[in-house]
Amino acid sequence: MVAKRLIQQLKYGLKNADENNFNEFIEFFLQNKRIFVTGEGRSGLVGKFFAMRLMHLGNDVFVLGEINTPSIQKGDILVCISASGTTSSVVNSATTAKKHGATILAITANPKGLLKNLADFTVMIDTRNKKKRKKQNINDRKPPLGTLFELSSLLYLETLISEIMYICKIDEETMRARHVNI
Template sequence: MHTAISDPVRDLRRIGAETAQALEAIAATQNDALAATIEAIGAARRVFVLGAGRSGLALRMTAMRLMHLGLHVHVVGDTTTPAIEAGDLLLTASGSGTTGAVVRAATTARSVGARIATLTTATSSPLAELSDTVIVVPAADKLDRSGAASVQYAGSLFEQAVALIGDALFHTLWQRSGQSADDLWPRHANLE
């Protein structure tokens, strides 16, 4: 049982600092991977996103923003998701790079000639090996409970980074598109 007295303000600051440190490490070392991922998204006929658990939820946020940009985006597993084909991109997130469903989907995507972009903590993983571009997040994966890579529980830092990297990818694509916020607004859901 965890007996330390919780201090939410302290924890908020620790989490914010840890997330900022991870993102700064990515910005300092992975410009090529970020640029290649942006190019792959921009060149894709359609973008499919896939991650399991909280990683998948983070990528769903990216899918929504890419849709707001006017891209054709599908969340793998939704009943209306079509077959992936050559010319498409599978954007994945898996801290371990070994999540079975994600690796199987990447294998299928590769077999039909689709490109694969991955966010992971594991450069030497089956998912990374299948991918055209890999953004490596310096964070613990969900099985690392040592506390060495993150003070947060399980894959929290990875999942936070996935959401923020997705926002950065979107933001760059949005700025390049020349569209205004008013241009994007009509694509927001209106059946709420």
């Protein structure tokens, strides 16, 4: 079944995200600091999902590129999502944020990317195919482009939100009260 194959591939992508790493990552979001989120393309959409959930939890959160995003300052957090770890807009944002004293959190699949080098903390979601192929066989049952990274990142971040809800004793009713109502 196709769904089972996808789930197996997602498990592979999340296998490096161990429990200690996950708990350390959560700590950044319990500090009640302003949080900024960036990513391009579909990774950017995952970032927006995450930003919305953080807002539902009561965090002061901003998505880079939106017109209401304030300047980043010392002590703020910037979450950068990039499978390649080399996306120029994401790397440039991380570089600038670091100059202003922000903490950089990276979610990437590339341990050698510029983003990992800039980050104060990195979550590795390794969905890259280790076998180098010149051309993907049409019969390969692998989702297109960055699908595995994006879905794995989304699953990881949604799990993080659930854990923060539990730690902070925030129920769905409290979150629903912060949900858009107009």
